[in-house]
Amino acid sequence: MVPTTEQVHALQxxxxxxxxxxxxxxxxxxLAVEYGEIxxxxxENGAGKSTLMKVLLGLxxxxxGTITVRGxxxxxxxxxxAASLGIGMVHQHFSLIGELxxxxxxxxxxxxxxxxxxxxxxxxxxxxxxxxxIDPDARVDRLSAGERQRVEVxxxxxxxxxxxxxxxxxxxxxxxxxEELFAVLRRAVRDEGRAVILISHKLAEISAATDxxxxxxxxxxxFHARTADTTAQELAKQMVGRDxxxxxxxxxxxxxxxxxxxxxxxxxxxxxxxxxxxxxALTVEVGGVRRLDGLDLRVGAGExxxxxxxxxxxxxxxxxxxxxxxxxxxxxVQIGGQRVEPTKPGALSDAGLGIVPExxxxxGVVLDMSVAENLAMKSLGTVSGRMFVSRRTMYANxxxxxxxxxxxxxxxxxxVRRLSGGNQQRVVLARELSGKPKILIAAQPTHGLxxxxxxxxxxxxxxxAAEGVGVxxxxxxxxxxxxxxxxxxxxxxxxxxxxxxxxxxTPERLGMLVGGEAV
Amino acid sequence: MTTSxxxxxxxxxxxxxxxxxxLDGDWGRRALARLRVSRSGWLTxxxxxxxxxxxGGLSAAxxxxxxxxxxxxxxxxxxxxxxxxxxxSTTLLNTAPLLxxxxxxxxxxxxxxxxxxxEGQVLIGAMAGAFVGLRLSVQGPLLAVLVLVAAALGxxxxxxxxxxxxxxxxxxxxxxxxxxxxxxxxxxxxMVSSPSILQETAQGSSxxxxxxxxxxxxxxxxxxxxxxxxxxxxAGLYIAVILTALTAIMLTRSRWGFRLRMxxxxxxxxxHAGVRVALLSGVALAISGAFAGLAGGxxxxxxxxxxxxxxxxxxxxxxxxxxxxxxxxxxPGVAVPVALLFGVLRAGGDFLSSTGVPYFxxxxxxxxxxxxxxxxxxxxxxxxxRRASRGVVAHLPAAPATPxxxx
Numbered sequence: 001m002v003p004t005t006e007q008v009h010a011l012q013x014x015x016x017x018x019x020x021x022x023x024x025x026x027x028x029x030x031l032a033v034e035y036g037e038i039x040x041x042x043x044e045n046g047a048g049k050s051t052l053m054k055v056l057l058g059l060x061x062x063x064x065g066t067i068t069v070r071g072x073x074x075x076x077x078x079x080x081x082a083a084s085l086g087i088g089m090v091h092q093h094f095s096l097i098g099e100l101x102x103x104x105x106x107x108x109x110x111x112x113x114x115x116x117x118x119x120x121x122x123x124x125x126x127x128x129x130x131x132x133x134i135d136p137d138a139r140v141d142r143l144s145a146g147e148r149q150r151v152e153v154x155x156x157x158x159x160x161x162x163x164x165x166x167x168x169x170x171x172x173x174x175x176x177x178x179e180e181l182f183a184v185l186r187r188a189v190r191d192e193g194r195a196v197i198l199i200s201h202k203l204a205e206i207s208a209a210t211d212x213x214x215x216x217x218x219x220x221x222x223f224h225a226r227t228a229d230t231t232a233q234e235l236a237k238q239m240v241g242r243d244x245x246x247x248x249x250x251x252x253x254x255x256x257x258x259x260x261x262x263x264x265x266x267x268x269x270x271x272x273x274x275x276x277x278x279x280x281a282l283t284v285e286v287g288g289v290r291r292l293d294g295l296d297l298r299v300g301a302g303e304x305x306x307x308x309x310x311x312x313x314x315x316x317x318x319x320x321x322x323x324x325x326x327x328x329x330x331x332x333v334q335i336g337g338q339r340v341e342p343t344k345p346g347a348l349s350d351a352g353l354g355i356v357p358e359x360x361x362x363x364g365v366v367l368d369m370s371v372a373e374n375l376a377m378k379s380l381g382t383v384s385g386r387m388f389v390s391r392r393t394m395y396a397n398x399x400x401x402x403x404x405x406x407x408x409x410x411x412x413x414x415x416v417r418r419l420s421g422g423n424q425q426r427v428v429l430a431r432e433l434s435g436k437p438k439i440l441i442a443a444q445p446t447h448g449l450x451x452x453x454x455x456x457x458x459x460x461x462x463x464x465a466a467e468g469v470g471v472x473x474x475x476x477x478x479x480x481x482x483x484x485x486x487x488x489x490x491x492x493x494x495x496x497x498x499x500x501x502x503x504x505x506t507p508e509r510l511g512m513l514v515g516g517e518a519v
Numbered sequence: 520m521t522t523s524x525x526x527x528x529x530x531x532x533x534x535x536x537x538x539x540x541x542l543d544g545d546w547g548r549r550a551l552a553r554l555r556v557s558r559s560g561w562l563t564x565x566x567x568x569x570x571x572x573x574x575g576g577l578s579a580a581x582x583x584x585x586x587x588x589x590x591x592x593x594x595x596x597x598x599x600x601x602x603x604x605x606x607x608s609t610t611l612l613n614t615a616p617l618l619x620x621x622x623x624x625x626x627x628x629x630x631x632x633x634x635x636x637x638e639g640q641v642l643i644g645a646m647a648g649a650f651v652g653l654r655l656s657v658q659g660p661l662l663a664v665l666v667l668v669a670a671a672l673g674x675x676x677x678x679x680x681x682x683x684x685x686x687x688x689x690x691x692x693x694x695x696x697x698x699x700x701x702x703x704x705x706x707x708x709x710m711v712s713s714p715s716i717l718q719e720t721a722q723g724s725s726x727x728x729x730x731x732x733x734x735x736x737x738x739x740x741x742x743x744x745x746x747x748x749x750x751x752x753x754a755g756l757y758i759a760v761i762l763t764a765l766t767a768i769m770l771t772r773s774r775w776g777f778r779l780r781m782x783x784x785x786x787x788x789x790x791h792a793g794v795r796v797a798l799l800s801g802v803a804l805a806i807s808g809a810f811a812g813l814a815g816g817x818x819x820x821x822x823x824x825x826x827x828x829x830x831x832x833x834x835x836x837x838x839x840x841x842x843x844x845x846x847x848x849x850x851p852g853v854a855v856p857v858a859l860l861f862g863v864l865r866a867g868g869d870f871l872s873s874t875g876v877p878y879f880x881x882x883x884x885x886x887x888x889x890x891x892x893x894x895x896x897x898x899x900x901x902x903x904x905r906r907a908s909r910g911v912v913a914h915l916p917a918a919p920a921t922p923x924x925x926x
Contacts, residue, residue, distance in 0.1 A: 323791050346793030355791075363787040369780070377781055377792045380774050388772050 008071045010035045010195035011056075011087075011163055016065035018051055025051035027219040028065070033163065036189050038196045040210035040227065042203070042239055044450045045421070048219040049199050053165055057089055058082040069163075088161030090152045092168040098141030105140055106155045126154050130184045145172040145312040153184065164188065165197045170205060171476070172311040175511050182209040203232045203239075215239050240451050272487070273300035275334075276470035277353075277439040282331035284317050284494075291317035293494040294331070299439060299470040304461065306473045306485035307496075309514055314494035315474050319358050319443040324348050336438050349378060354432030356425070358443035358474070364428040367417040371409045372398035374416050375431050397434075405430040406456070422453025429460060433469075440464055443474040458484060478507065490514055563895045570891035578884040587876050599870020600863040608751040609869070612823045614862030615755040616641070616814035620840020621847065621854040622763040623810025628849040629770055630803035631783035636681065636696025637811040638837025639703030640674040642830070644812025645819045646707050647673025649717060649732050649828035652739035652820070662738040667758075667816045674812015675805040677703065682801035692804065700837070708830040717828060732828040741820045755817035760855070762810070767851040779803060811837060839865070839885075846892045857892075864888070 013031040017024065026048045033039045043049045054060040056067070058076040067074050069085045076082055096105050107119045120136045127134050132150045140148060149172060156164060166185070170178040182205070188194045189211075200206050206213055207227060215223040215238040223230075223238035279297040283290070292314045299305045309315060320326040321333070327343040334340065335351040342348055348355075357363045365374050375398045376383045383394040398412045405426045409419055416424055425445065432440060442461060446454040461484060465471045475481050481488055482502065489499040490513035498513040579589035600610045620637050627634040634640075648670035657665060681699060684690040708730065710717045717732045741754040770776040782789040782796055790796050818824065818832055839861055847853035868881035 324793075325787070325790060345790070345795045349793060357791065362785070363791045366781055366785045366788045368784050373777070373781075377777075377788075380777060384774050387774065389774055389777055 009033065009068065010070065012068045013052075013056075014066045014068075016052065016055060016067070017063045018055060018060060019063055024219050026055070026062075029216070029219070029221055031214055031221070033195045033197060034212075035162075035193045035195050037211040038185055038189055038198055038209060040206040040213040041197055041199045041216065042201065042206050042213055042235060043216035044201060044239060045448055046450055047216040047239075049216055050167070051219075052216070053089065053167060053197075053199065056082065056087060056165065083159070086160070086162035087165070088156045088159055088163070089165040089167065090149075090156050090169055092171065094148050094152060096140045096148055096151060098139070100140060101136070102134055102138050102140060102143075102151055103136040105151060106136075106158060108155075122158055123154060126157050130154075130157065130187055131180075132184060145310060146174065146177040149173060149177070149181065153181070157188070161194065163195045163197070165199070167199045168201070169198070170200070170202070174310050174514050175507070176515065178205065185209065201239075203235055206235065207232050217241055272298075273302055275299065276301045276336055277472060278332075278334040280332050280334075282318075282321065282333065283329045284314075284321060284326055285329045286317070286326070291494055292321075292328075292331075295491070295494065296496055297472070297489060299472050301438070301470050302465055302468045303487060304465045304471040304473055304485045305487045305489060306475055306481040307489050307491050308475060308478065308481045308510065309491035311476050313491050315443065315476075315491060316358060317494070318491075319355070319441070319474065322348065322353065322355050322441045322443075323357055323363060325363075349435060349437075352436075352438035353441065354435055354437035354439070355441040356428050356432060356443060356445050358447070360424060360428055365416045365424055368415050370413045370415055371402065371407065371419070371427060372412040374427050375401050375434070378431055379435055401430040401434055405460075420453075422449050422456065425449060425453065425457065426460075429457075433464065437469060439470040439472065441472045441474065444476065445473070446475075446477070446480065478510065562899050566895035566899065567892060570894060571888065574884075574887035574891040577887055578880075581880060581883060582876065585877065585880065587880075591874070592871055592876055595871040595874045595876070596864070596867030598867075600867035603748070604750040605748055606866065606870075608745075608747075609866040610859070610862045611756050612751075612753055612821060612862075613865040614858050615753065615759040615821070616817050616823075616836045617840045617843055617861050617865075618759040618763055618854060618858040619814035619817065620811050620837055621843035621858055622759070622766045622851050623807035623814075624841055624844035625770065625847070625849045625851045625854060626766060626779070626810070627803050627807035628844065629776075629783050630779045630800050631786060632682075632800050632804045632807075633693045634678060634681075634696050634804055634807045635693050635841060636678065636698075636700045636837075637807075637814075637841050638833055638835065639696070639700030640677050640808045640811035641815040641818065641833040641837040641840075642700075642703040642707050643677040644670035644674040644815025645828055645832050646703075646710060646717075646815070647812065648739075648816040648819045649735065652735045653717065653733055657738070659738055660742070662736065663741055663754075663820060666735070666739045666820055667813060670816025670819070671809040671813040674815065675809035677812070678808020679801070679805040682804045686797055686801060696804075704830055707828065707832075711829055719827070730829060731825075735820060735826040739820060740822075740826060741817065743822060753821045755821045758813070758817065762813075763851050763855060770851065811840070814840065842889050846889060848896070861885075 009032045011031075011033040013029060016026050016029040016031075018026045029048070029052055031039075031041075031052070041049055041052070051060060055062045055076070058078045058081050061077070067076060069087070074081070074085060076085075097108070100108075103116065103119050103123055106123055107114050107116075110119075123134065123136045126132065127150075130153075132154055134147060134150050134154065138147075140151065143151070149169065164185075169181060173181065185196050185198070186209075189196055198206070198210055210227045213223075213225060213227050213230065213235065214221055215235060217239060218241075222241070223235070275298050277297065277299040279295060282292050282295040282297075284292040295314070295318065297305070297307065307315065307318070317326060321328060321342050324342050324345065324347070332339055333342055335348070335353055338351060340347050340351045340353075361367060366377070369377075372394050376389075376394045380389065383397055384390055395412050401407070402409065402412065407419075407423050407426045407430060409423065416427060419427065429445075440461075445457050445461070449457065458480075461471055461473065473481065473484055482505070485502055487499070487501055488505050488510070489496045490510060491497070492514055498509075500509075582589050582592050598606060600606045620641065624634060624637065648666040651669035652662060652666040655662065655665060677699060678696065681690070681692055681695040684695050685692050711732050712718055712730045714721075714728065719728050719731055719733045721728045743751050743753045745751040770779065778789065778794050778799060781792065782794055782799055786796050786800075814836060815833065818834075818836060819826060819828060824832060824834075840858075843854055843857045843861055847857045864881070864885050868878065868885070871881055872878040
């Protein structure tokens, strides 16, 4: 097929449609990407970004539509074909093997005999060309999240892709590391004429790093423009499908000008409420690796304390401790002034701790059990007699909680698997709050939720705190932290590197603390 | 934020869910929803029928190839199992231990622990029962009770060893329960070959004794109601049915069953909710061993064999019971008819082999039927999932130029 425009597109998608059952993930999506530009693909969770990229990589087959690469129609039956066309992707979740070294990970998937010296030389070449310093012999599980991201990028660039796709690449990076990455991408498009597709739900980085932007909403292209010709407000509106004015909205979108806010002022630093959660010198070692290193935390009744930091600095381990899954090597956890043994089954929830865990599919809910059962699982005693569960009480309890927390499910018998992410998260929250906790731990409570559900979660967390429950918000999103918390502690490398009321927090100061520098 | 905007958001979050349907107290509608067979349900039924017919065809071909007559064989199976009261008596006698093993397997599988050592637990149960029955000088029906209790404890202990190995040495449970089966065979063999332990008293002047125990005294055997040729029901069947019903109720209705199901579906979430996962899964494994051990006790104490302990006494009841649970997909209620079907095959198979058809053919037929019943749900699940994740590749000609996005 002869291209009609004077310029041959690096990649052109026309009318791409893909349905899963009754759900149309992509609905007649058009997208044109040029060489020498960074094209932003913006959209909420579930807008169809991932499906579209899976189609491009040959992981999923489109129902209809055409794809041309450099003006030629392509079939894209499998990932090998995508690779041979020069389409490469850096996935959101690392696909690295921790026990192997950097060069081994990079060589993974190569065919034929592996030439160690050649691979190492290539890595050095790529890392010098793009300014991505890395030691080819380092073991990957010893690297920081930012360094791992570098390995992923090198792995992809070494195969010399003409079209490079990055899926939410900054979710594990600090501000400085993100800027570094965007500089590398800029070099790849400007000096070498590659095409880059940057997928993100963060407006700020789309505005800063891209040349053109396409907004997907509910599987359709909602908006397309040169980045320079549009505003962040406009993009936010297109992404959500309505005007964005609420503060919580803005925070959810990463739009909020990060500055001191008025509602933080009522929490003066020297008169904090009585502690409901106190963690002292908490140290956890797993397999000889120190995951938490003398961590101190304090949450008062009715306040929201944020534990802010980049992913992979011990937050997951802390969550496991609060879930009773890992025993601390040393240090203490006190709830309401009483010392608690976290690994004793039921001890944490008996002491008054509720937790919205980070991996809700693994430990927050049992996907194949019903809504009613999931709502009852931590307080079986209240819905049953000595031996048997009373279905009547369990359903009455479930209906009451569903109404109170606005859980939308076709019935209380519906398996939680069939609920939307926001509703699943509300099931967890409803269950944890029904136990009348003194302290609620919310670990990345808005991960993977769409804007509406995020807003709802913010409102609920504020309400919980207003009712006198202490809330510990473990989060990697700066905007979220600034919007919700009255007190911020920063975690880096398993330690709290700094702690301050939100009124004293500035992005610069937090950034340094996140990087591990005490201020 | 007002309630109305919140509802709106929730709706956008889950467009498929109908808010009006949230009132779910309506029992009638819920029952109907349960009864409604989905498309994949019909597919499963259809495929099962097709596969059973194929299995029947293959079996007929096999019987023909060994010189037998398929119709004659079918008739022999029928005569031996269902044609008259005597046939039914034999069938039900075979059903009881199978059902016990299957019910126990349902408990372990619900808890997410995969016990596949039932055959050995049956043997150990029979051994413990024989030991008590032959060594204790207790009179009256109390002895039969003691035999069964000992059998259940023996099975529980044998499975419990695997639970301990997992707890303290992280030994994989399917592997250890399986290997313990081979150990059980050797142990029983040794016991019935050692005159000082359980071997039968030497008979006559030659002083020869086979590798079996003495028969269980009459007081240690399970009572049977009814007289040949009318229907005979052994106490073992009552025990099996009652325990299966109890299992079904406990698994679906009790707090204990709730925790067990939660643990089986997501051990992490169960731990989160305060369940003592290590303890509970060990208990579930031991209980499933107790059920298998009890089945061994029933084999020993009911008129299905010679009431003597020998290494062949389990006669694959453990494996077949495991298959019953597999076909019933770990639902005790469904296990009842499936166990009955297996009982029919066993009783009919015995009769068939007495007409000259080799017994291994009966086993082959049984295996083919099991495959026909087990495969369809798994196959259809896999196909549907595959179809959901990979659409049909579009083989469309280059589409006429569509209006392009501003580029």
